[in-house]
Amino acid sequence: MSGRRTTLTALSALAATTVFTVPAGATVFEQAVFVHQDAHIDQDGAITLSGSYYCEQASPMGAMQIKATVIQEGAGRLTVGTGDLLCDGAEHIWKVHTPQFGAGVHRGHATATADLQEIRLQGLMPKSVDTVAQDTQKIVIR
Template sequence: MLIPARRMALTAFSALAATTLFTAPAGATVFNQGISVHRDAYVAKDGAVTLSGMYHCEQASPMGAMQIKATVEQEGGGRLSIGAEQIVCDGQERRWVADAPGAFVNVHPGSAVVTAELQEVRLSGLMPRSVTTVAQDSQHVEVHGH
C-alpha cells in the first residue's frame, strides 16, 4: 500500500510542476536584475568619456540578449548615450564600463547626471523586435579630467 501512495504523490507533484512550467509566458524575463552607477566619471584630453558602475543579471530569455546603455547629461554639454562592453548574465555582481571616443562628445569636467539602463533586447531573426529596460539607476556624478 505504501508504494501506490508514493506514486500518487509523485504523480501529483509532477503534474503540478508541469502546469507551473507550461503556464509561464514563452518569453518571460527573470527578475533578478540590477544596475548601479559609480559616482565618478572621466573625460580625457581628447574628449573621450568613461562611465562605469556595477550590474547583476540572469540569462535573458531564449529570444533575447542583454545590454547596458549609459547616458550622461551635463549643463552646457548636452546628452550622450553609449553602450557598455559585452556583459555576462550569470547572477554575479560585475563591473560595467562604457567608453565613447571624443570625436563628437561635448562632456567636460564638472557635475553631470549619469543614467544606466540594463536592457533586454528581444530578437526577431537578426533584427531587434523590442527593447525593455529591466533595471535602471540615475546618479549625480563628478566628471574628472584625466
C-alpha cells in the same frame, strides 16, 4: 452539489492559471544596474563611465546590454551602449570608454543614467528592447 463543486474547482484552476501565467520569454529574474559616481574625461574628450550590474540569463530569444547616458547642463546628451554582459546572477563591473561625438560634455558635475536592457531578437533584428533595471546618479567628471 457535486456538479457545483466541480464547476467551482474548474473556475478556481482557471483563475489561478490566468493570474500566475507569465508571457512566453518574459524576464522574471532579479536584475540590477548601478552607475559609479566618478567618471573620467581624457584630453581628447573621450569619456569613461563605469558601474556594476547583475542579471540572470536573458531570454533565449535575446541578449542583455547596458545603455549609459550622461546629461550635463550647458552641454549635450551622450548615450552609449555596452554589450557582452555575463548574466550568471553574480555582480560584475561594466565600463565604457567612448568618444563624445560632439556632445560637449566637460569636467564637472553631471547626471548619469544606466539602463539594463533586454533585447529580444527576431532572427538577427531587434524585436523589442525592454529596460529591466535602471540607476540614476549625480556624478563628477574629472
